[in-house]
Amino acid sequence: MLMVNAWAIHRDPTIWEDPGSFRPERHGNGEVGGQAYGFLPFGMGRRSCPGSGLANKVMCLVLGSLIQCFEWERKGEGRGITMLKATPLVAMCRARECMNAVFLTM
Ligand code: HEM
Secondary structure (H helix, E strand, O other): OOOOOHHHHOOOOOOOOOOOOOOOHHHHOOOOOOOOOOOOOOOOOOOOOOOHHHHHHHHHHHHHHHHHHEEEEEOOOOOOOOOOOOOOOOEEEEEOHHHHHHHHOO
16 A cells, blocks of 8 residues: 655645745646646545545635635634644634525525
């Protein structure tokens, strides 16, 4: 069995400029350091994620909806399951007032 360390690939300074920085715009610029396999959030090969097309299409909609429809508040500390964050993020969401009309008609 071969395990590919995507975590390390996604932080490889020979592929990514300033790999530790959160710079989502780098993807819009097409920055992959000239490496075809530098970015593999969906795995690759025959067992790669069959939902990648759908995920890429709805991701902006999901994120936009979460921000537009809910108020988010950070709540204390929390724990991960497989990869613990150095600074755990636990958040609580509350539907924004404008969502009452949506929920009350359901
Ligand atoms: C941001 C969204 C998603 C990410 C980051 C993601 C990522 C992944 C990854 C890394 C794998 C393992 C690939 C490998 O073993 O090499 C996987 C497998 C899989 N994903 Fe996704 N996925 C996402 C969304 C989805 C969606 C929307 C669906 C279905 C509608 C889906 C269905 C599957 C299935 C069925 C597998 C197993 C494929 C197999 O073992 O042959 N995924 N996904």
